[in-house]
Amino acid sequence: MAEIELRSVVKKYGALTVVHDFNLKIEDGEFVVFLGPSGCGKSTTLRMIAGLEDISGGTVRIGNRDVTHLEPKDRNIAMVFQNYALYPHKTIYENMAFGLRLAKLPKQEIEKRVAEAAKMLDLQELLGRKPKQLSGGQMQRVALGRALVRNPDVFLLDEPLSNLDAKLRVRMREEIAALHQRIGTSMIYVTHDQVEAMTMADRIVIMKGGVVQQVGAPLRVYDKPANVFVASFIGSPEMNLFEGRVGGSDAVVQEMRIPLGRNPRLTDGVEITVGFRPEHVQVGEGDLKFTVNLVEQLGVQTLCSGTCNGLFMRIMIERRDDLKKGDVLSFAIPEGKLHLFDKSTGSRIDQADK
Amino acid sequence: MPKSTVKKFLLSLVGLAIVVYSAFPIYWMVVSSVRPPESLLSEVSLIPSVFTLEYYRNLLELTDYPKHFANSVIVAGSTVVITMILAVMIAYAVARYRVRGKKAIVVAMLYAYMFPPLLVAIPLYALFIKIGLGDSLISLVAAHLTLTLPLGVWFLWGFFRNLPFQIEEAAMVDGCTRLGAFIRVVLPLSVPGLITVAVFSFLLSWTDYTFAVIMISSDVNKTIPVGLASMIGSFDLRWGEVMAGSTLIAAPLLIVFTFLSKYFIQGLGAGAVKG
Amino acid sequence: MSGKSTIYAFLGVGLLTTLLFVVMPVIFSISLSFYRMESFVGVPEWVGLQNYVSVLSDFEFWRALASGTIYAVLSIVLQLVLGIGLALILNQSFVGRGLVRGVSILPYLLPTVIVVLTFKWMVDGSVGIITELLDSFGLPDVRWFETPSAAMMSNVLVSVWMWTPFVTTCFLAGLQTVPDSLYEAARVDGTNAWQRFIHVTLPMLKPILTVVILLRGIWMFNKFDVIWLMTKGGPLGSTENLAVMSYRRAFAQFDVGGGAAVATLSFLILSFAIFLYFRAFPLETD
Numbered sequence: 001m002a003e004i005e006l007r008s009v010v011k012k013y014g015a016l017t018v019v020h021d022f023n024l025k026i027e028d029g030e031f032v033v034f035l036g037p038s039g040c041g042k043s044t045t046l047r048m049i050a051g052l053e054d055i056s057g058g059t060v061r062i063g064n065r066d067v068t069h070l071e072p073k074d075r076n077i078a079m080v081f082q083n084y085a086l087y088p089h090k091t092i093y094e095n096m097a098f099g100l101r102l103a104k105l106p107k108q109e110i111e112k113r114v115a116e117a118a119k120m121l122d123l124q125e126l127l128g129r130k131p132k133q134l135s136g137g138q139m140q141r142v143a144l145g146r147a148l149v150r151n152p153d154v155f156l157l158d159e160p161l162s163n164l165d166a167k168l169r170v171r172m173r174e175e176i177a178a179l180h181q182r183i184g185t186s187m188i189y190v191t192h193d194q195v196e197a198m199t200m201a202d203r204i205v206i207m208k209g210g211v212v213q214q215v216g217a218p219l220r221v222y223d224k225p226a227n228v229f230v231a232s233f234i235g236s237p238e239m240n241l242f243e244g245r246v247g248g249s250d251a252v253v254q255e256m257r258i259p260l261g262r263n264p265r266l267t268d269g270v271e272i273t274v275g276f277r278p279e280h281v282q283v284g285e286g287d288l289k290f291t292v293n294l295v296e297q298l299g300v301q302t303l304c305s306g307t308c309n310g311l312f313m314r315i316m317i318e319r320r321d322d323l324k325k326g327d328v329l330s331f332a333i334p335e336g337k338l339h340l341f342d343k344s345t346g347s348r349i350d351q352a353d354k
Numbered sequence: 355m356p357k358s359t360v361k362k363f364l365l366s367l368v369g370l371a372i373v374v375y376s377a378f379p380i381y382w383m384v385v386s387s388v389r390p391p392e393s394l395l396s397e398v399s400l401i402p403s404v405f406t407l408e409y410y411r412n413l414l415e416l417t418d419y420p421k422h423f424a425n426s427v428i429v430a431g432s433t434v435v436i437t438m439i440l441a442v443m444i445a446y447a448v449a450r451y452r453v454r455g456k457k458a459i460v461v462a463m464l465y466a467y468m469f470p471p472l473l474v475a476i477p478l479y480a481l482f483i484k485i486g487l488g489d490s491l492i493s494l495v496a497a498h499l500t501l502t503l504p505l506g507v508w509f510l511w512g513f514f515r516n517l518p519f520q521i522e523e524a525a526m527v528d529g530c531t532r533l534g535a536f537i538r539v540v541l542p543l544s545v546p547g548l549i550t551v552a553v554f555s556f557l558l559s560w561t562d563y564t565f566a567v568i569m570i571s572s573d574v575n576k577t578i579p580v581g582l583a584s585m586i587g588s589f590d591l592r593w594g595e596v597m598a599g600s601t602l603i604a605a606p607l608l609i610v611f612t613f614l615s616k617y618f619i620q621g622l623g624a625g626a627v628k629g
Numbered sequence: 630m631s632g633k634s635t636i637y638a639f640l641g642v643g644l645l646t647t648l649l650f651v652v653m654p655v656i657f658s659i660s661l662s663f664y665r666m667e668s669f670v671g672v673p674e675w676v677g678l679q680n681y682v683s684v685l686s687d688f689e690f691w692r693a694l695a696s697g698t699i700y701a702v703l704s705i706v707l708q709l710v711l712g713i714g715l716a717l718i719l720n721q722s723f724v725g726r727g728l729v730r731g732v733s734i735l736p737y738l739l740p741t742v743i744v745v746l747t748f749k750w751m752v753d754g755s756v757g758i759i760t761e762l763l764d765s766f767g768l769p770d771v772r773w774f775e776t777p778s779a780a781m782m783s784n785v786l787v788s789v790w791m792w793t794p795f796v797t798t799c800f801l802a803g804l805q806t807v808p809d810s811l812y813e814a815a816r817v818d819g820t821n822a823w824q825r826f827i828h829v830t831l832p833m834l835k836p837i838l839t840v841v842i843l844l845r846g847i848w849m850f851n852k853f854d855v856i857w858l859m860t861k862g863g864p865l866g867s868t869e870n871l872a873v874m875s876y877r878r879a880f881a882q883f884d885v886g887g888g889a890a891v892a893t894l895s896f897l898i899l900s901f902a903i904f905l906y907f908r909a910f911p912l913e914t915d
Contacts, residue, residue: 052813073819085814089832099818365723373732380735382758383747395756447639469655470851472875473892477657561740563854579742583858593750600743607738
C-alpha cells in the first residue's frame with residue numbers, strides 16, 4: 001500500500017514563502033495532477049516529495065513511512081524530468097539499468113526488469129543506442145522506462161511533455177495514461193497544460209502563488225470551480241467572466257442583465273463576478289443578444305467572439321456555416337451553468353443547488 | 355537546515371585558504387619591496403612598521419631596469435598590434451572560406467603551438483644574425499609572434515564561426531563590398547574577441563623569458579624578465595631590489611587583469627570548451 | 630567578385646605568415662641539425678646524421694628525456710587533480726566566491742621570473758619566510774634545491790602553483806554546461822557525490838579534459854624557463870629536460886647543430902606521443 005500524504009508542507013526561500021501549507025492525501029494508484037501557471041509552486045512541491053528540495057515545514061509520508069528527511073534514493077520514488085535527463089554517455093540499456101546497479105540488484109533481475117520495461121514502452125530495438133541518436137519522443141519513453149524499472153511506490157513526472165511537439169504530446173499522453181492503467185502505481189504529474197490535467201487525472205490540484213486553489217476530479221473542477229482563478233484556468237476557450245452586482249433576480253453587468261434563476265439567495269446590490277462557459281451558451285432563445293464579430297470554424301463546432309451589450313464574450317456552438325460578422329443571436333444561460341463568485345474574494349457563491 | 359550552513363561555512367573557510375594560497379606570495383613580494391633593509395632580512399611581520407621606497411629608487415636610478423622596462427613595453431606592444439591584425443585576417447579567411455586547406459591551416463596552428471620554443475628560437479636567432487638583426491627587439495617580436503599567432507588564430511576562428519554570416523550578407527545587400535562588410539560589421543562585432551586576443555598576446559609577450567634570453571644578448575636590449583633574472587647573479591642577492599623589480603613587472607598585469615578579467619576568462623573558457 | 634578576392638587576400642597573408650613564422654623556422658632548425666656549427670656566425674659543416682648519433686648515444690639525452698617526462702607527468706597530474714578540485718569547490722555557492730574566483734587566477738598571470746624569484750626569496754635558507762614558518766612549527770629545514778628529488782619537486786611545486794588556474798578556469802566553464810537535472814536524475818537513481826562526479830561530471834567534461842590535458846602536456850614537456858631559472862637543470866643535470874639540454878648545447882657548449890638535433894628529437898617524440906594520444910582519445914569535432 002503506498003499512500004502519499006503531505007501534511008502542512010511549506011517551502012520558504014529566506015523570507016519568501018513559495019509553497020503555503022500544502023495538505024493532500026493521495027490514495028494508492030491514484031493519478032494526481034498538479035496544475036497551475038509558471039511559478040505557482042507545483043514543481044517545487046513535486047521536488048519536495050522527491051527529496052530534491054528541502055522541506056521548510058511539514059511532513060511527507062510515502063507508504064506509511066515518514067520520508068521528510070530522507071534522500072531521494074531512500075524514498076522509493078522514480079522521477080521523469082522535463083528534459084529527460086538521460087545520461088548522454090550511457091546506452092539506453094545502461095540508462096535504465098544504472099539505478100538498479102547502484103542498488104546492487106542481481107544481474108538477472110536487472111536484465112529482466114529492463115527487458116520488461118523495454119517491451120512495454122517499445123524500446124527493444126533502441127537498447128544499444130545512445131540518447132543523442134534518439135528522437136524527443138523516444139527519449140521521453142526511455143525516461144519513463146528508467147522510472148519503471150525501479151518499481152517505485154509513486155511516479156513523479158515534472159512537465160514531461162512540454163518539450164515535445166503538439167501531435168507527439170497527444171500520443172505520449174495516451175501512452176502515459178495507458179501505462180498508468182496497466183501498472184496501477186500512483187502518479188503525481190505536474191503540468192501547466194489544463195488539457196493534460198483534464199484528460200489524465202483522477203484528481204487535479206490547482207495551484208496559484210504557492211496556494212492550493214482547489215482539489216477535485218476533473219469534471220468536478222470543471223463544473224464547480226471554487227474560485228475565479230480556477231474558473232478561468234480550466235476550460236478552453238476561457239470562461240466568460242464579468243464583474244457586476246446583484247439586481248433583483250438578475251446579475252447586472254453594466255447594461256447586461258442575466259437572470260439568476262430560481263432561489264437567488266443573494267442580497268440586492270451585492271457585488272459579484274459572474275461567469276459562464278462559451279460552450280454552455282444556449283443560442284436561439286432568451287432575452288440576451290449576442291453580436292458576432294469574429295467567426296472561427298473548428299470543424300465540429302463554431303467559435304464566435306463578439307459582444308453583448310458592448311461587453312466582449314465568446315460562444316462555442318454546434319457548427320453553423322452561415323454566421324458572419326454583424327449577425328445577432330439571442331441566447332440564454334441555462335440553469336446551473338451560471339457561476340457566481342464573490343467579487344472581492346473571488347470565491348464561489350453557491351446557490352441553493354450544490 | 356544546519357547541515358547546509360555547516361557546509362557553507364566550511365566552503366568559505368576553504369575559500370579563504372585558496373585566497374591565501376594564491377595571493378600570499380604576491381602579497382609577500384610587494385611587502386618585501388617596501389620593507390627597509392634593516393628589517394628585510396630579519397622581520398617577518400605581515401605588515402612592516404616602516405615603509406621605504408629606496409629599492410625602487412635604486413632600481414630606477416642605478417640599474418638598467420627602466421631601459422629594460424621600455425624594451426618590454428615596445429616588444430609587447432608591437433606583438434599585440436601585429437598579432438591582432440594578422441590573426442583577424444587569417445581567422446576570418448579560414449572561418450568564411452570553405453576549402454579543404456582550411457583544416458590543414460588549423461592543424462598547422464596547433465602544430466606550431468606544439469613546437470618546443472627552442473626548436474623555433476634557435477633558427478630564428480640564426481636567421482636574424484644572418485640578416486644583421488641579431489640581438490634586436492624586432493627579432494624578439496618575431497619570436498613572440500610564433501607564440502601569439504597560433505593562439506590568436508585558433509581563438510578568433512572559433513569566434514568567427516559563431517558569428518552568423520547573415521549579418522554580413524545583410525550588409526552586402528545594403529551595398530557594402532565584402533571588405534566593407536568586414537570592416538563595418540564584423541570588426542565592431544568582434545571587439546570582445548579582439549580584446550581577449552590582445553590580453554593574451556600581451557600576457558605571453560610581457561612575461562616571456564625563454565625567447566628573450568635567447569634572442570637578446572646585450573644588456574641594453576634586454577626585456578625585464580631577463581633583466582631581473584640576471585640581477586640575482588650580479589647584484590649579490592639584493593632581495594629588496596629584486597622584489598621591487600618584480601612588483602613593477604607584476605603591476606601592469608594586475609591592472610590589466612582587474613579591468614579586463616572578463617575577456618581573459620572568456621578567452622580561456624571559450625577556447626577550451628570549443629575544443 | 631570583390632568578395633572572393635578579399636578572402637584570397639586574407640588567406641594569402643595568412644598562409645604567408647604561417648609559412649614565415651611557423652613553418653620556416655622549424656624547417657630551418659631541422660636542417661641546422663645536420664650541420665656542425667660551433668657558433669652562429671661561423672661556417673656550418675655538413676655532417677649528416679652525426680649530430681643525432683652523438684646526441685642519442687649521450688647518456689645526458691636519455692636522462693633529460695626521463696627527467697623531462699617525469700616533470701611533465703607529475704606537473705600535469707597535480708595540476709589536474711588540484712585544478713578540478715578547485716573548480717568543483719568554486720562551483721558551489723558560498724560567501725565570497727566571486728572574490729576567491731578572481732584571486733585564484735592571479736598565479737597564472739605572473740611571469741615565471743617573478744614567481745621563481747619570489748619562491749627563492751621565500752624559501753631562502755636564512756631569511757625566507759617559509760623557512761621561518763617551518764622553523765616556528767619545529768619542522769626540519771627543507772633542502773629545496775640540494776637533492777635531485779627535492780629540486781624536481783620544487784620545480785613541480787612552482788609549476789603547479791602557477792598553472793593550475795588554467796585548468797580550474799577551463800573546468801569551471803565546462804561545469805556550467807552540465808544541466809542540473811542530470812545530477813538530480815543521478816540522485817534519484819541512488820548515487821552519492823563521488824559517483825555523480827564519475828558518472829555525470831567526468832563524462833560530460835571529457836571533451837574539455839582531453840583538450841586541457843593535451844595543452845598542458847605540450848606546455849610542460851617543452852618547459853624551459855621554470856627549470857632554467859629554478860635549478861638551471863641541476864643539481865648535476867638531474868632536473869634538466871630536453872629544452873634545457875638543447876639550450877645548453879647550442880648556447881653554452883658551442884654545438885648549435887647538437888642543440889638543433891635535441892630540439893628536433895624532442896619535437897618528434899612529442900608528436901609521436903600526441904599521435905598516440907589522439908588514437909586513444911579522439912577529439913570530438915563539431
